[in-house]
Amino acid sequence: MNDQPLQISVLIPLYNEDESLPELHDWIVRVMEAHDFSYEILFMDDGSKDQSWEVIRALSLKNPHVRGIRFTRNYGKTAALQTGFQAVRGKVVITMDADLQDSPDEIPELYRMITEEKYDLVSGWKQKRYDPLTKTLPTKVYNAATRYISDVYLHDFNCGLKAYRSEVVKNITIYGEMHRYIPVIAKWNGFSRIGEKVVKHQARKYGTTKFGLERFMYGLLDLLSIAFVNKFGRRPMHFFGSLGTLMFFFGSLLTVWLIILKVYNIYTHQPYRNVTDNPLFFIALTVIIVGSQLFLGGFLGELLVKQSIHATGDYLIADEVGSRPEVLVRKG
Template structure:
C-alpha cells in the first residue's frame, strides 16, 4: 500500500477498479491536471478489486510518479461496495469524490462537484446524473430508467440516476455510513437514513467507453431491487425488529383466531351436521395461527440478536455544547 505525503488534503478521490490497466494513466494525469489548475491539495485512492491484468502494476507506477496517488489492493475480487468501503475508510479529505476508472466519468466535473459540497450550497451529498448516455438503449438505458423510477417512489429521494458512480460527499457522510454487499447503489439512501437530508444532483458528462468492456450485467437490476428492500427494512426496523414481526404476527394470529371462533359458532348452531375439519376455513385458520406464532418468535429472536450487537447504541452526533 502506498500513502500520500499530504497531511490533510482538502479533496479525496476514491476510484474502485477492476481490470482497467489501459485507462488508469490517462485518468490520473487528467485528475492531476484539473486539481492542479484549481490549486487543490488532493489524494487519489485507487482500490484494485482483485484485478487479473496489470492494473496493480500500473497503480504502483502511478503512485511513484504522483505523490498524491495511494493504492489499495484486494487479494481477490470482492465487488464495488467493499472497494468503496476501503476507499472511504482511507479517505482524509474534507470533500470525497468517487468516480469509475473506465474514463466514462469526466474529471472536469470535479471543481463543480467540490463547490456544491464545500461552497454556499453546502450539500451533504451530490449525485451525478448522466442525462445523455452512450450505453445500449435496450440493455442499459431503459432498465436503468425503470430501476431509478422504482427507487424514487420507494425511497422518496428524487434522483434521476442513483447508481451513478460520480458522486461527491462531505467527509462526515462517508465516515458515518457503512457500504457492504452491493449497497453502493444505495449510498444516497444510506446517507438519508443516517440523517443527511441535503442531497443534490448535478448533470454530468457521460463519455463513451474508451477501453475494455462493462463489468456489469442484467443481474444487477434484480439484485438491486432485492437490496433496496433489504435497506428499507433494516433502516426502519434494524434496531426494533419486534415492531415489524410483532405487528405482522399479531394480525396473522388474530385473523386465524377469528376464523376459529366463527367455525365454533357454526358448529354450535348446526350441531353434528357441521363437519368442522372438513372446511377449508379450518385449515386456513390453523395455518394463520401457526404463522402468527412463528412471526412472534422471529421477532423475539431478532430482538435478542439486536440487543447483543456491538453497534446497538451507535448514533451519529451532530454537535455538543458545554
Template sequence: MDISVIIPLKNEEESLPELAAWIERVMNEHHYSYEIWMVDDGSTDDSWSVIQNLSKSNKNIKGIRFQRNYGKSAALNEGFRVAQGNVVITMDADLQDSPDEIPGLYKMIVVDGYDLVSGWKKKRYDPIMKTIPSKFFNWTTTKLSGIKLHDFNCGLKSYKKKVVKSIEVYGEMHRYIPVIAKWAGFRKIGEKVVEHRSRKYGVTKFGLERFINGFLDLASIMFVGKFGKRPMHFFGALGSLFFLVGFIIALYLAVMKIAYLQYKMTDRPLFFLALLIMIIGSQLFLTGFIAELVTRNAADRNSYLVEEVIDHKKPEEVRL
C-alpha cells in the same frame, strides 16, 4: 486536505494513466490539495503495476489491492475508510466519468452545503438493454426511498467526509449509497447533471443479474433502516395481524358449529387455513422476540450518529 478521489477498478490498465493525468491537471488548475485512492478489485491484468508506477511519479496517488474480486461496494467501503479529504469524490476508472466535473461537485458540498451530491448522466452512451432497466430501477428506488434522484447508480458522486465515515457499504449496496446516507440522518442530498462519455478502453462489467441483486439489496436497506433497532415492531405487528385473522376465522367456524350441531368444522378447508395462518402469525411473533434479543445484545445497539453537543460542564465534570 481538500479532496479525496476514490476510484474502484477491475482490469482497467489502459485507462488509468490517462485518468490520473486528467485528475492531476484539474486539481492543479484549481489549486486543490488532494489524494487519489485507486482500489484494485482483483484485476487479472496489469492494473496494479500501472498503479504502482503512477504512485512513483505522483505521491498523491495511492493504491489498495484486493487479493480477489470482492465487488464495487467493498472497494468503495475500503476507500471511504482511508480517505482523508474534507470532500470525497468517487468515480469509475473507465473514463466514462469526466474529472472536469470535480470542481462543480466540490462546490456543491463546500459552498452549497450538501451532504451528498449524485451525478446524473442525462445524456448517456450506454446500450438500450442497460438504459431501460436503469430507468425502471431509478423510478422504483425514488418511490420507495423518497429521494428524488434520476440516477442512483452513477459512479460520479461527492460527499462530505462525515458521510463516508458514518456509513457502511457492502454486498451490492453501492447503488443505494444515497438511501443509506438518508437513513443515517444526512438529508441534504442533491443532484448535478454530469457529462457521460463513451467507453474508450476495455469492456463493460455490466450484467443483468445486478438488477435482481439490486432490488433485493433495496429491500434489505429499507427494512434495516426502518426496523434495524426495533425488529419487534415489524415482526410483532405482522405476526399479531396474521394470528388475529386466523383466530377470527376459527371463531367464526366455532360459532357455526354451536349454531348448527350437524356442522363439521374439520371438514372445511377454511378450518385448516385458519390454523395455518395462526401458526404463521405465532412464528412471526417469535421471530420478532428473537430478533429483539439479538438486537439488544449487539455491540452497537446504542450507537447513534451525534451532530452536536452543548454541555456547559467543566471538562473534569464530564463522565464518559
C-alpha cells in the same frame, strides 16, 4: 505527504482497467494542479486479473499523492468503496469510475457545491448517455422505482461520479451491492442535503463494461432490503409482531366461528360434521401456527438488536502502496 487535512480525496474503484489508469491519473493531476488543490488519489483494485496493480504501483512511485489498495479477490464495487471510505483523508471525497466515462473536469464544481453550497452529497446526472438502449431503458425504470420507494429525488442514482463531505462517508456502512443506494442510505442517516449536477458522460475508450443485466435484479432486491432494514431494522417486532398478531387473531376468529357453528348445530339438532372435517379448521390452524412463529421471530429479533454490535467490513487486502493512515481493515 504532510499531515495537514487534504482538500480532496479522489476514490477510484476498479477491476481490470489497466489501459485507462495512466490517462485517468494524468487527467486528474492536471485538474488538481490547475486549481491548486491539495489532494490524494486512492485506487481501489478489486482483485484485477490484468496489470492494473502494476500500473498503480508505478503511478505511486511517480506521484506521492497516489495510493493504492488491492483486494485478494474480486469482492465487488460496494466493498471497494466501503474500504476506500475508511481510508481516505480528504475533507471532500470524490468517487469516479476508472473507465474514463467520468470526467475529472467536473471535480472543481463538485468541490464547490460541497464546500460553498454546503451539500452533504452531490450526485452526478448523466443526462446524455453513450450507452445502448438495453442499458439506458432499464436504468430509467430502476431510477424511477428508487425515487418512489426512497423519496430521494435524483435522476441517476447509479452514476459513479459523486462528491461527499468526509463526515458522510465515515458514518455510513454499505455492503452487498448497495453502492447504488448511497444517497438513500446517507439521507436515512441524517445527511439530507443532497444535490445533483449534470455531468458529461463519455463513451468507453478501453475494454468493456464489467456489469451485466443481472445488476438490475440485484439492485431491486437491495433497494427492498435497505427500505425494510431502515424502517424495521431497529424494531423488528413492529413488523413481525404486528403481522403475527394479525394472523393469530384471524386464525382464532375462524376457530371460534367453527366452535359456534358446531354448538349451534347440536342445539338445533341439525346434522353436522366433525370440526376436523371442515377445511376452515386447517386454515385456522395454519394461520395460528404461522402467526405464533412470526411473533416469536419478532421477539427474538428484538433480543438480537439489543445485543448486536454494529458490524464493520472485513475484506482481505493483498497489498498496499503509498502513505497509509489508520485503515479499519485487516491485511491478508
